[in-house]
Amino acid sequence: MMVNNGFGDFPQELLRVVEVELLLDRMNEYMWRESKEFCEYPIVKGGSFDVDLYSACRHRRNLCKRSIVDDLESDLAEMGNHSEANLPVNKGFCVYHAIEGSYEGEDYPVGYDGTTRMGDYFRYLVPTVFASIEDFPEPLRRGIAVSDRLDFTVDRLLDNECINEYFPTMYQG
Numbered sequence: 001m002m003v004n005n006g007f008g009d010f011p012q013e014l015l016r017v018v019e020v021e022l023l024l025d026r027m028n029e030y031m032w033r034e035s036k037e038f039c040e041y042p043i044v045k046g047g048s049f050d051v052d053l054y055s056a057c058r059h060r061r062n063l064c065k066r067s068i069v070d071d072l073e074s075d076l077a078e079m080g081n082h083s084e085a086n087l088p089v090n091k092g093f094c095v096y097h098a099i100e101g102s103y104e105g106e107d108y109p110v111g112y113d114g115t116t117r118m119g120d121y122f123r124y125l126v127p128t129v130f131a132s133i134e135d136f137p138e139p140l141r142r143g144i145a146v147s148d149r150l151d152f153t154v155d156r157l158l159d160n161e162c163i164n165e166y167f168p169t170m171y172q173g
Contacts, residue, residue, distance in 0.1 A: 001031070001093045008098030008119045008160050011145045011167035023143040030140060031091065033081045038137045042091075047129030049088035052156060053122040057100060057107035065111075072125075085125065092131030094152045096121040098160070112157055119160035123152070133171055144171040 002008065017023060029035040051069050059068055076085040087093040099120050101107040109122035116122070130152075133141055145167035150158070158166060 001087060002096045002098070002121055004098040004119075004121070005100055007100045008121050009163045012164050013168065013170050014143070014145050017143060017170065020143070023140070027136070027140050027143050030137065031087070031093070038140070040137075042131075042135040044090045045092040045127065045129040045131070047089055047092065047127050049085055049128065050126045052124060052126050053109035053111045054124055055097060055100070055107055055122075056110050058097075059110070063110055088125045088127035092127045092129050092135065093125075094123060094127065094130075095125040096158065097124045109157065114157065116157065117160065121158040121160065123156045126153075138173070141171045141173060145169070146171050 004010075014020060026035065026037065030038050033041065049072070051065055051072070054063075054065070054068055056063065062068070072083070072085040075083040076089060080086060081090075084095065087095050099107050099109065099116055099118050099122065101118055104118055107118070108116055112122060133144055136144065146169050147166050150166055
């Protein structure tokens with residue numbers, strides 16, 4: 001799952017999908033268990049998660065990784081399906097966030113030593129049990145961009161300028 005808040009690019013192949021905004025809304029509703037259309041969900045993964053990299057801007061008040069993990073675990077206990085940690089723990093999704101900011105350098109992924117730019121995606125949450133495309137209802141799978149180049153267990157930073165190289169095709173079934 002890639003969260004960009006208007007900063008990272010979308011793969012061009014995804015943008016070519018007919019009624020892509022509606023499709024992404026339907027996928028989002030499904031992921032958050034808010035879908036009236038798709039009410040059957042995969043078995044809860046029951047895994048755990050790790051925080052890999054995290055936003056300096058979003059967590060500027062406290063950059064302590066243990067504190068961020070504690071907050072995510074607390075949110076999961078309180079909010080369940082509506083917490084961000086639910087995505088890796090129960091759904092098995094990696095969560096990547098785009099580097100944001102009102103100016104270049106305001107935000108960066110804490111824990112990453114290389115050069116980054118606004119819009120690059122960094123791996124934020126990593127599940128211990130991974131999801132697969134089959135975890136989505138068949139009608140939603142056409143909204144999944146596919147990469148034969150990335151390994152989400154290894155790749156921590158995605159260069160925004162290479163997004164189309166990373167995701168050259170859409171899932172075809």
